[in-house]
Amino acid sequence: MGVYGSDRGQGEGQLLADRQAEIEAAASALRAGGLVILPTETVYGLGADAANPTAVAAIFEAKGRPRFNPLIAHVADLETAERIADFDQRARDLAREFWPGPLTIVAPIKDASAVCDLARAGLDTVAIRVPRHPISRAVLAAFGGAVVAPSANRSGRPSPTTYADAVSETGDKAAAALDGGPCAVGLESTVVSVLDGQARLLRPGAVTRVQLQQIVGPLAEADDDAKRSPGRLALHYAPDAPVRINAKAPEPGEAFLAFGGGASGEGVFNLSPTGDLAEAAANLFSYLRAADRTHPSAIAVAPIPQEGLGEAINDRLRRAAGFIG
Numbered sequence: 001m002g003v004y005g006s007d008r009g010q011g012e013g014q015l016l017a018d019r020q021a022e023i024e025a026a027a028s029a030l031r032a033g034g035l036v037i038l039p040t041e042t043v044y045g046l047g048a049d050a051a052n053p054t055a056v057a058a059i060f061e062a063k064g065r066p067r068f069n070p071l072i073a074h075v076a077d078l079e080t081a082e083r084i085a086d087f088d089q090r091a092r093d094l095a096r097e098f099w100p101g102p103l104t105i106v107a108p109i110k111d112a113s114a115v116c117d118l119a120r121a122g123l124d125t126v127a128i129r130v131p132r133h134p135i136s137r138a139v140l141a142a143f144g145g146a147v148v149a150p151s152a153n154r155s156g157r158p159s160p161t162t163y164a165d166a167v168s169e170t171g172d173k174a175a176a177a178l179d180g181g182p183c184a185v186g187l188e189s190t191v192v193s194v195l196d197g198q199a200r201l202l203r204p205g206a207v208t209r210v211q212l213q214q215i216v217g218p219l220a221e222a223d224d225d226a227k228r229s230p231g232r233l234a235l236h237y238a239p240d241a242p243v244r245i246n247a248k249a250p251e252p253g254e255a256f257l258a259f260g261g262g263a264s265g266e267g268v269f270n271l272s273p274t275g276d277l278a279e280a281a282a283n284l285f286s287y288l289r290a291a292d293r294t295h296p297s298a299i300a301v302a303p304i305p306q307e308g309l310g311e312a313i314n315d316r317l318r319r320a321a322g323f324i325g
């Protein structure tokens, strides 16, 4: 596909050859129970050995997570995923279509020692994904097992989409940190559960509802499963300033995240001057942070169309604004 990669420009092979020592050092740090800041195509993650409960506990501690939410297990390929989780045909179809890439599949756990109880928050299911970013894939291949990685922000803050933001959030807790450049997607992965023959959308993300439906047909409504998916709690992704959504224009003292042409000036951050949702998604979290640094009375955000990637962007914005989605 190439659309989600950050492998444009420099060839992937050369990139990995240049970074081999760092990649191996990160894999060793994971084996030793350390935390590693990993670039993915969605957002930067704070990774740990999924099989090591002490290492996994250190993630919750580093993020200041108020309670133990289940984490996403990242693996190098579908074969490794199928050793850990029970995939039915639909799960496999989704994986074949969207992996490596920004889709997380929740399926019954098969090898409970590969992703420890704490990482799964005691559930008998596991969330699993094969990221596309060449550096995270290389680390996963060198490590061999599953790496659980929530976004590398401290709990409740916007996910980091640049190396500098990741290091400033949790770098002091990490044994290694890999710079993979700015994240191409900029929003967390789509989370879909495939349980009892039914596919449910638990968290909208880079892979859109329509793209999922093209592979598995109509999606079941997310009810109880969604409540168990704590990424869907309100007041997630929040900057320090209050966020006011669907704003036509900023009030005095407010920063403004614009969308589409026209708006400019001090305190105005245009998510996409051309009205491109993929560009807006990639800019969302870093612009929330940039707006926050101007210490505004609030961050006003222009209306974003609720189509395609707009569903995921609006989901994150409603949470940043403190509305229950």
Ligand code: TXA
Pocket (backbone or CB within 6 Å): 040, 042, 043, 044, 045, 046, 069, 070, 071, 072, 104, 106, 120, 123, 125, 126, 127, 149, 150, 151, 152, 187, 188, 189, 190, 191, 202, 203, 225, 228, 229, 230, 231, 232
């Ligand atoms: O793009 C991403 O997904 C990033 C990068 C680093 O891969 N990771 C990320 O992780 O966003 P985190 O921890 O912020 O979000 C994990 C989401 C949460 O909504 C969590 O509730 C859900 O996955 N989840 C994990 N395990 C689950 C399970 N067994 N059942 C239902 N939801 C689960």
Ligand code: MG
Pocket (backbone or CB within 6 Å): 150, 151, 159
């Ligand atoms: Mg997160």
